[in-house]
Amino acid sequence: MASRLSFFRPVVAFAALLAGCGSTTVTAAAAVADDAAIANDSSDVSAQTDAVSAADAASGVAGSCSYTNLFSKGQECKSYTDAAWTAASAAQDCQNAMGGPGTFVAGTGCAFAHLLGTCTVQKPGEPAYLILSEGSDTAQCANGKLGCETFAGGAFAPGNTCAGTVDPGTGGGAGYGSTPFIQPYNVCKDALPGEPAGQGPGGKVCTNVLISGCTEAGRHFEDYGSCADVLTQRPYWAAPPAGKTDPADPRLKDAAFMADLAWSKAQIAASACVCCHTAKLAPKGASNWSIDGDGIWLDGVKDSGIAMMAGLADSTQLGAYPAKDNNGFDRTTLGIPTTDIPRMQQFLLAEWTRRGHTPAEGKQYAPFGGPLVSQSTFQPDPCAAGEGIAADGKVSWLGGDARYVYVLAKNAKNPGVPPNLDLPDGTVWQVNVPSSQPAVASGIAYGQVSGDMQQRVPSSGPALALVKGQTYYLYVLQDIGFPASRCLFTAL
Ligand code: HEC
Numbered sequence: 001m002a003s004r005l006s007f008f009r010p011v012v013a014f015a016a017l018l019a020g021c022g023s024t025t026v027t028a029a030a031a032v033a034d035d036a037a038i039a040n041d042s043s044d045v046s047a048q049t050d051a052v053s054a055a056d057a058a059s060g061v062a063g064s065c066s067y068t069n070l071f072s073k074g075q076e077c078k079s080y081t082d083a084a085w086t087a088a089s090a091a092q093d094c095q096n097a098m099g100g101p102g103t104f105v106a107g108t109g110c111a112f113a114h115l116l117g118t119c120t121v122q123k124p125g126e127p128a129y130l131i132l133s134e135g136s137d138t139a140q141c142a143n144g145k146l147g148c149e150t151f152a153g154g155a156f157a158p159g160n161t162c163a164g165t166v167d168p169g170t171g172g173g174a175g176y177g178s179t180p181f182i183q184p185y186n187v188c189k190d191a192l193p194g195e196p197a198g199q200g201p202g203g204k205v206c207t208n209v210l211i212s213g214c215t216e217a218g219r220h221f222e223d224y225g226s227c228a229d230v231l232t233q234r235p236y237w238a239a240p241p242a243g244k245t246d247p248a249d250p251r252l253k254d255a256a257f258m259a260d261l262a263w264s265k266a267q268i269a270a271s272a273c274v275c276c277h278t279a280k281l282a283p284k285g286a287s288n289w290s291i292d293g294d295g296i297w298l299d300g301v302k303d304s305g306i307a308m309m310a311g312l313a314d315s316t317q318l319g320a321y322p323a324k325d326n327n328g329f330d331r332t333t334l335g336i337p338t339t340d341i342p343r344m345q346q347f348l349l350a351e352w353t354r355r356g357h358t359p360a361e362g363k364q365y366a367p368f369g370g371p372l373v374s375q376s377t378f379q380p381d382p383c384a385a386g387e388g389i390a391a392d393g394k395v396s397w398l399g400g401d402a403r404y405v406y407v408l409a410k411n412a413k414n415p416g417v418p419p420n421l422d423l424p425d426g427t428v429w430q431v432n433v434p435s436s437q438p439a440v441a442s443g444i445a446y447g448q449v450s451g452d453m454q455q456r457v458p459s460s461g462p463a464l465a466l467v468k469g470q471t472y473y474l475y476v477l478q479d480i481g482f483p484a485s486r487c488l489f490t491a492l
Pocket residue numbers: 008009010011012013014100211212230231232233234235236237238239271272273274275276277287288301302303304305306308309335336337
């Protein structure tokens with residue numbers, strides 16, 4: 001069973017981030033364990049770590065998994081506290097730790113001398129666990145809390161490093177690594193020598209640079225788009241293929257199958273998926289499956305991945321272009337962008353059936369997109385102190401500097417990823433900061449565009465005046481996929 005901390009795993013593309021975080025309920029037992037961890041004098045390091053280990057031991061922890069957090073690059077340790085974990089299931093889960101296999105130790109919990117905090121994760125129908133984040137730098141505290149709440153879908157309790165420091169407003173940057181999410185753009189280039197003229201203006205080849213973007217069919221994405229920019233749009237890491245092709249596999253001698261296989265590779269070659277799903281282009285090796293190599297690329301894909309690609313599992317939250325704006329490539333029916341939906345669907349469903357599964361089984365996967373999925377169903381509460389828009393128009397938020405600020409109608413959908421989910425109906429005002437510029441601090445003026453900010457809604461002209469007494473939804477993102485404040489306020 002894959003834990004949700006490996007939130008990227010069942011995921012995928014597009015601003016694509018992470019995996020299925022459901023709602024959060026913290027069990028009484030887990031809350032007690034947290035309390036035990038922070039009840040000690042926060043300056044007493046050994047008492048702190050002892051308390052954490054003791055809490056684990058008391059609950060008969062199945063084991064612990066140590067790994068490096070992909071975002072923070074800090075050390076984390078996952079403690080399998082729920083009685084439903086066995087040493088075997090925990091060890092297996094540890095294989096999917098964020099960013100690759102972690103180091104599993106059976107029967108012991110986690111302990112760090114310097115602890116940012118403990119994240120308690122309990123989801124309906126899944127065994128609970130704790131994640132301890134190591135660190136002595138208080139500058140990491142706000143992001144530790146944000147990461148716990150936003151990505152792991154857990155409840156954060158500060159450890160000895162962060163005790164008393166985690167008040168909102170001290171957050172640092174967000175994003176996948178050091179670079180903010182680069183907004184999608186369309187670039188037109190001359191066709192490469194030897195290739196036919198493009199279908200764009202003046203015979204150019206035009207390409208959307210976004211994970212769900214594609215160049216023209218028959219061409220290679222990397223020749224016309226930018227993988228460097230795509231790599232800012234979701235977390236990347238290398239992961240081994242699920243399996244390898246048996247050289248004696250009879251499909252290798254099936255001409256019709258091999259023709260479809262070659263065609264499927266050519267389709268994927270035109271998409272931004274190749275930036276991480278080829279050994280050739282992915283910076284440190286392909287992410288789990290890869291279309292380069294001589295074997296049958298499908299063999300590298302897990303069942304969950306085939307279900308997503310075949311459109312059996314939902315991946316709406318990862319975003320999609322209309323085919324007419326994406327060189328004819330559609331990703332609204334299947335998870336893989338294609339110019340020929342029936343052919344690709346038949347090819348992938350045949351693989352699903354060959355693996356002995358029924359289509360109904362494929363529909364049982366939770367929607368792909370991780371935090372994007374939980375963000376899409378988020379229900380805002382009224383703004384707390386320090387959040388909202390004051391009578392003088394000052395917009396305030398918690399959770400650190402921001403790149404995206406929205407004022408939405410009360411019942412608008414939660415904003416998601418570009419190209420099709422980022423400006424929901426009911427967006428009253430939206431400003432963002434280009435990726436090349438620093439994020440802005442809380443306290444900007446409603447309706448005013450200052451410094452490096454760009455206004456997207458309204459697309460021209462001033463923002464509509466807010467109606468006094470009416471409730472609006474303030475939605476502020478540190479970066480795409482990283483919420484800061486999300487709350488309802490009443491215009492004054
Ligand atoms: C910026 C990198 C990146 C890009 C671009 C990207 N992916 Fe991935 N993808 C990953 C990573 C990382 C994983 C997880 C690998 C692992 O740990 O198993 C993954 C996994 C997958 C999986 C397997 C999921 C599962 O649970 O079995 C599928 C399917 C997938 N990607 C489809 C796509 C498609 C389709 C595209 C293009 C539309 C795409 N990806 C683009 C990085 C990327």
